[in-house]
Amino acid sequence: MKSFLIALVLLSTTIFQAQDFAQHVNPFIGTGGHGHTFPGATVPYGMVQLSPDTRIDGSWDGCGGYHYSDNLIYGFSHTHLNGTGVSDYGDIMLMPTMGEPSLDNKRYSSTFSHANEKASAGFYAVKLDKHDIDVRLTTSTRVGFHEYTFNNAGQANIILDLNHRDKLLYGEVRIVNSTTIEILRRSEAWARDQYVYARMEFNAPLIVNLIEEENTENTKLQGIYKGTKLALSFSKLVKKGEKILVKVSLSPTSYEGAKLNSSEINHWDFDKVKKEAEALWNKELSKIEITSDDKDKLAIFYTSLYHTMMQPNNAQDLDGKYRGRDNQIHVAEGFDYYTVFSLWDTFRAAHPLYTLIDKKRTSDYINTFIKQYEQGGRLPVWELASNETDCMIGYHSVSVIADAMAKGITGFDYEKAFEASKASAMRDVLGLDAYKKNGFISMDDEHESVSKTLEYAYDDWCIAQMAKLLKKQEDYQYFMKRSQNWKNIFDWETGFMRPKKNGGWDKPFDPREVNNNFTEGNSWQYSFFVPQDIEGMIQAYGGPAKFEAKLDEMFNAESKTTGREQVDVTGLIGQYAHGNEPSHHMAYLYNYVGKPEKMKEKVHYILNEFYKNTPDGLIGNEDCGQMSAWYVLSAMGIYQVTPGQPTWDINEPFLDAKVSIEGNKPNYLHLPNDRGILPQFGMENVDKPAHQLIIPVPVIQAESKAFKDNLKIEIINLDKDKYELIYNIENPNNKNLLGLRRYTEPFYITESCKINAFNIIRKSNNYSNAISAHFFKKPNNYSINIKSKYNPQYHAGGAEGLLDGILGTENWRKGDWQGYQSQDFEAVVDLQEVKEIAEVSARFLQDQRSWILMPTKADYYVSEDNVNFKFLGSVANTVAPKEEENTIVNFTFKTTKGQKARFIKVIAKNFGKLPEWHQGAGGDAFIFIDEITIK
Template identity: 60%
Template sequence: MKRNLVAFSLFITQIIWAQNYSQYVNPFIGTGGHGHTFPGAIIPFGMVQLSPDTRIDGSWDGCSGYHYSDSLIYGFSHTHLNGTGVSDYGDIMLMPTMGNPSLSSKDYSSKFSHKNEKAAAGFYTVKLDKNNIDVRLTTTKRVGYHEYTFNNTGNANIILDLNHRDKLLEGEVKIIDDKTIEVFRRSEAWATNQYIYARIEFSKPMKISKKEVNGKQDNNLFTGTRLALAFSTDVKKGEKIQIKVAISPTGYEGAGKNMLAEGQAKDFESVKKQAQTDWDKELSKIEVKSDDKNKLATFYTALYHVFTQPNINMDVDGRYRGRDNKLYTAKDFDYYTVFSLWDTFRAAHPLMTLIDRKRTSDFINTFIKQYEQGGKLPVWELASNETECMIGYHAVSVIADAMAKGIKGFDYEKAFQASKNSAMLDIFGLNAYKQNNYISMDDESESVSKTVEYAYDDWCIAQMAKILGKKDDYQYFMKRSQNWKNLYNPNNGFMQPRKNGNWYEPFDPREVNNNYTEGNSWHYSYSVQQDIPGLIAAHGGKEKFEQFIDAIFAAPDKTTGREQVDITGLIGQYAQGNEPSHHIAYLYNFVDKPEKTDAKIKYILDNFYKNTPDGLIGNEDCGQMSAWYILSAMGIYSVTPGLPEWETTTPYFDEIKIHLEDGTTRTITKNTGKAELKKLGFENIQPSKDLKYAQLTTSPVIVADRIFDFSTKVAITTLNPDDKVYFMTLDDSDANKRKTFIPYKGPFTISKSTQVTAYAERKGEKSSVTVANFNRRPNYWDINILSKVTPQYTANGKLALIDGIRGDVNWRKGEWQGYQGQNFEAVIDFKSPQQITKLSSGYLQDSKAWILMPKKVEYYASMNNKDFFLLKTIDNDIDPKDEKVQIKEFSTEILPTEARYIKVKAYYFGKLPEWHQGAGGDAYIFIDEISAK
């Protein structure tokens, strides 16, 4: 009976795989607009992504190497990123040409037409117009297959350019024989130290006809940091040259083994067919029915994009390059790379827990190895490099979600310890977060986003601790998971930054600034996935919270502040094109208004996902944008990864079948009950036993003028009316006196520079201590700034330049004033004539952020504010290409001069030059603290 069941199961599986779901995949979706996808050949989670490159400039819309608006192909490379916001990859680039070979990309590139271009799952083809060459590409996991048909008789060339796209740190080409070469490329871009090896086999003998080598070279070996070769042969009209390229992260031996395992096919069509079969197998995990071919294309291309990464990153024998750059062998799991976790923890990884539990455990085993080898869990890992891109430590979300859903195959204890380690580091504001229970602007940039996302991650760690019976850890992290409450302003309902103990003003929830990550307060004020009932209570109940959800969709659909290209797909301030908004429409379910969730989700599905090149409303972000579509189309979404249940909406298709790894099938229709959908795939998960934990007492807010003339009134307020407040003050005259906290009874006045310290207490639970410093002005000068400050870089107004408080190298904390595309000019009025012997003003350079030192600074003096005479000119001596973030004081000593007015004029750098990634844009001047003695 058992054997018959197995046979029947295999028979059913074969029927499923035999269905041609790959026919609906349109790899061009997302290659236009700002989708940042690529159209080339890949198999599910494959190491090779063999695709054309139409961009070599590292531009934002060229992150994947291809953009649909382009008409020029530079070549075909073997690694590509799917929908990221930073450029990298494009390794081992080959380009066929004819005639006299050139190693200049301007010469070897070719025009093409979309009329002569096709792409399908696992296959890409195009005609290169310049030399009438037909190109066909397909791939296995680790080997790319090229077929070039030369439609003219003559000299055919294959260009190998290791200088393609990112910076070549180290290159090597070894000639094995006239049909075989080996290639090593070590490069720097987003991943600062990426290794890739390749074995390239030509179908006919080729000779080196041209080379660019700035290092060692002999008959069989070429090395350097500039390295390109042309391989040539005579061809007849219609002749084909086939090329196989096996890649490896470990070495030539690995590339050779990969070639032996996957590069022996001589028939291009058979490889192409197998690639299609591989895609049919993966895509068949979810069957949807529709008469609308565009909806089928959108759905299956979305699934295709989810399965495009993470990418297998080990050789056929299990060898891989670890985070410490040493070589290891994976045992009992597959090692992966490309973990865009800030994006994918929200939907892509939860989707995988439903349809690919084995691969989910492989991902987590990869995380654990990266922790063991690199000291911490991945944040945004690429090619065994940690890029430290984005925020949070969201690998813990993937781990907690897997544990909560009963996924086995990894060491729970090791995973927990790795997760706890990430939470206990002292990086990216975590030190302040642990000490103060929130991050302020004084501590770290993007303070609001980091606080709320760390709080969610801490909840995830608490869920792991509960599963493992670690009561103390559970209580500790559950308390930390409430830290969002310290940035929730009950007066307006928004997550608002705090600075110097107070709420930061002026505050505009639409403003995109350095207090948020790729967003504004609207986007992050709903980011309490771990405690939505608590957020509802903070708003005053379901009715008021429903109004707050309504408000984001009804708000004006324009952001203010910094231009942020990632914020797209706006419905009011809701931004489908970027991840922080992705769960918000589902929050209506929590206020008993599921019909509003249904309406918003259907609108997004109808309008923001199309079967066109610009069919994605924002970056694909390694499958997250598409995973949102897939889950929502099925009628489910993981608002809180780490909870083994889904939030629900009305399914988008009439019938959906999900084939799970245990051999069972779940069928969803529009009549499927909400309760059934809620536990879909996790029906047998039993909740862990509840444990008690302490409620967080929020830190008080201290309000006063940060800079005052003679005195200022200090008020201390609580975020919870039930809290009692205790405070103490310390000024210069108190420095040697012992101080104690006393009960706060009402506002008080200070007349000296004073530090005020306060905490709140409720039912014996104390808050963290709030510390605020209020400074009596070091002078009574006035300043008239003649330039127009950039609104988000005002540093609390004009007095910030003469208040004695200096900004540090982390300019995103908000202590610097910024001026873009203009010279800075200001006049200081001493109010009466003063004798001056020294002048100084401070400037900052962060070349990558467009902030450059002024070309020169001039100081002038005047008695009447009309007639100014030049005192001194100081030229800049810092190289604009120097990417170190640094401060320079433009100081000068002068002969004793009497003046009432001093003018400071700093000349901005000008337009950013060609070598800069922002070439053509206007540079900033950042200035803080003008002083005179």
């Protein structure tokens, strides 16, 4: 069995002839559909992304500020995100108008037509219909350059609106003189505290003739405007055809930094700047030369390569100053400091691509990581504008570091990088405490438990590879063992990665269901993520033939998911979802069972069908270059399933390519012609964890967590011939009731208790982690009849979960709450006999960012026959719908003395439609409830 991996080597050949690679770039690819790209002007890895904004509401398809389906432009802002799934940026927005100025975006915005719109690498142009204004945009690394041509005579206005898109925390505009303006915009969106300083220069004097200002400091200085609401208009009388040129330099640090950065463009020659931007793109794009007669394929390839080079973004001034993770100003010495690290996405293909064509920036990225660790205490997860968004999962900086070290990339401190990696992996957040203690994450510990366990395990393998290279044997052994934790959530009977709850498998289980046990996916899309131990994964499935059959089953299944609507899960081939990153390596797994022909079929199908030279030419959102990096590598016939080792999977090339390998002199790898002389490696060359095989934990299975009289307990052993099962039972006071016992058959419990179990290899001292399960005897024999219908994803164990005395936490994603959408909640509790009622209470949760709002009120009724109900009382909600923090409230009603009943009816009134201020305005709110208590 061979996996056909290649190690890339340096091969000398002739230098590429100067070519216009930038001519093939189509910036409109991905601006439609769900691509979330933007068409505006930028240079490779530049600080400025100068682009039109057609979306200002933070909507899903407006994350990049622009959508091809729109026909209205609000203005042109200087920062944009490329293909993300969350909205941010849109800083320092300018909009040219004519006539009487207005600072209302409904009035200063203008329609436009795609027939009058052009975009190329480093350039964007459009005609604004409202006042017949031609706009041309280009940029250097830190300076955006605008050219406005006013085709009618009259008063020309340039609107500066700091309220545009993100929430303005504080704005400041300083009028230096009639041609120079200084600006500070401090804003909050995905990045909670972003600083952008700017210096705006006009080529002719303009006057301030309209101001909208909300001054929070109660001071007024001549020529200085400030506050949490701030917009100005600058005006000038123009002749027909007259141009106004504007340069805007950005800085993350200060006005002085913006002034220094403005020196990048010290003239007013727009076309010269445009040509320089194109030259920068040609320099970068020339690193890969593609040969094809198909213009669409050339456009798709070079636009894909272009998308991989739009970020990470330079985030330092010309003198090296940058704003660090501690919000202090630092100086980068010996490296360039960057921002925008979508690491959950880009560790898979984008960063491996950079190790091939951009070793210097790879070391710069890692030096940036190290500084963020020194200033913020941990490596970045999803860093944006000196803020950690904590979006997505894992600590995938370590993958980038390990891959660079494995490939011999220098320019950063290996020891410090390892220190930072280890520190990030040893934290006690996001389920890591349970992961370290138990060898996996349970639903009880943390939401998205399956995905986090799998991705932590891969990241731990990466840290082990660093430790091995640095000869840190103890660390190597420790992290290699952790890298095997995937086995603790693999169900060997069904062949799926599954969530565990209270020591057992969560039920019911549907591998197609997208739910909160997975990160933007389902079990199908995560059950093949073991890149650090592919051979072990194949054996877990029963060997190569069964593993191949499982891959076939995935690709041939119905292309339909169940559960939560997940906009990221697109590009389905069966249950494979190319529109989202967890699937990206899967087609290449056929290589590992000796079926390269199946790999080629799937990869080439994806290349042909899911990438087009059209605005909706991406099957999913770009995610900061990852979607395009997959195309670039796969089209050349290479991919890296396991970043962290210096080998590449090969496939039959889709396009002929010459790849520039950085070195002391020009070196190139010519694909496919040079493959014949490349050494091929099988899986025997991969650092396999065979000597660190963990013993998987057993499974404690029961019908429920709470019970009335008794409960049957079964403990399941993976391999009865190989392992013995040992268990004990503790009472609620942690006292061992039985001592350690060998498990032989199911048993019953009759009281609340905790059961601990572990596997031990027969006739040895090698044993698994312990697994624990808590079981609770219900405090009463009440039953419940729920009249409403809960969302099947939010069932809390079924109807009895509302009476079991087990209370959910603020983290509702762990599965302890019942969720009801678009309806009131109604249920009747049967006390089994008439009792005197002192108090009735229902417990609700609010997380308005997730559409979960408190009911407007809870009404309680009583009855002795379950037919005739009498109104008992009502409790109104007191939590504001805009409350940011997750909140839990008991809606408690105390009765008058002597009130008797057998049946208690609870009706909670749904909030209804989400209000205008909500990001889901017009959608239906959820009610979340987890307990009804009757005293």
